[in-house]
Amino acid sequence: DTGVSQNPRHKITKRGQNVTFRCDPISEHNRLYWYRQTLGQGPEFLTYFQNEAQLEKSRLLSDRFSAERPKGSFSTLEIQRTEQGDSAMYLCASSLRGQSNSPLHFGNGTRLTVT
Amino acid sequence: TQLLEQSPQFLSIQEGENLTVYCNSSSVFSSLQWYRQEPGEGPVLLVTVVTGGEVKKLKRLTFQFGDARKDSSLHITAAQPGDTGLYLCAGAVGSNYKLTFGKGTLLTVNP
Numbered sequence: 001d002t003g004v005s006q007n008p009r010h011k012i013t014k015r016g017q018n019v020t021f022r023c024d025p026i027s028e029h030n031r032l033y034w035y036r037q038t039l040g041q042g043p044e045f046l047t048y049f050q051n052e053a054q055l056e057k058s059r060l061l062s063d064r065f066s067a068e069r070p071k072g073s074f075s076t077l078e079i080q081r082t083e084q085g086d087s088a089m090y091l092c093a094s095s096l097r098g099q100s101n102s103p104l105h106f107g108n109g110t111r112l113t114v115t
Numbered sequence: 116t117q118l119l120e121q122s123p124q125f126l127s128i129q130e131g132e133n134l135t136v137y138c139n140s141s142s143v144f145s146s147l148q149w150y151r152q153e154p155g156e157g158p159v160l161l162v163t164v165v166t167g168g169e170v171k172k173l174k175r176l177t178f179q180f181g182d183a184r185k186d187s188s189l190h191i192t193a194a195q196p197g198d199t200g201l202y203l204c205a206g207a208v209g210s211n212y213k214l215t216f217g218k219g220t221l222l223t224v225n226p
Contacts, residue, residue: 042216042218043203048213097212106158108155108157109156
């Protein structure tokens, strides 16, 4: 069990550029989540996949954000036309459906800075 | 929308002291989880409580779920510098897979 892996760990980009983050969940986990965390706040839910199906998207997720999990394994989160307000830590988590209370296993996040 | 209020927001204590942090909501949760997060890392699960009135102990940490399943507390005995971190509570409703997090309590334990 190598845990949840996220790449890159840090990303600095200029406003208006597109960025893409990758998440590799724990291999047997069929649920995958994206959260966003800003300074002084707890993680906020963005979206959720069960296998390859995206089952819920938060209203926080504007049209500039898109997430995919094409084969039910790794996932990508793309932000188009980045804005300074997108600066945050983007956390990925995975869990196993059917496991009691399905605790989330988080990666170490991708810290995005939009200049 | 279920909101979780955590208090205090910041806590700075000396090594060896005891402390309690609180997590409160007006909503009923089917389960509540406590996580600890260190700078530059993702949250790590400490415990899950599911039954009203439940008490769980993890070494020097004691977690309690309120009888009405709307609140929880975390008590640390004889705090150590290694306990320093952001403590987050997170609640789930029904079989909902989605967790709602509080803003966290940032604990600093000074040697």
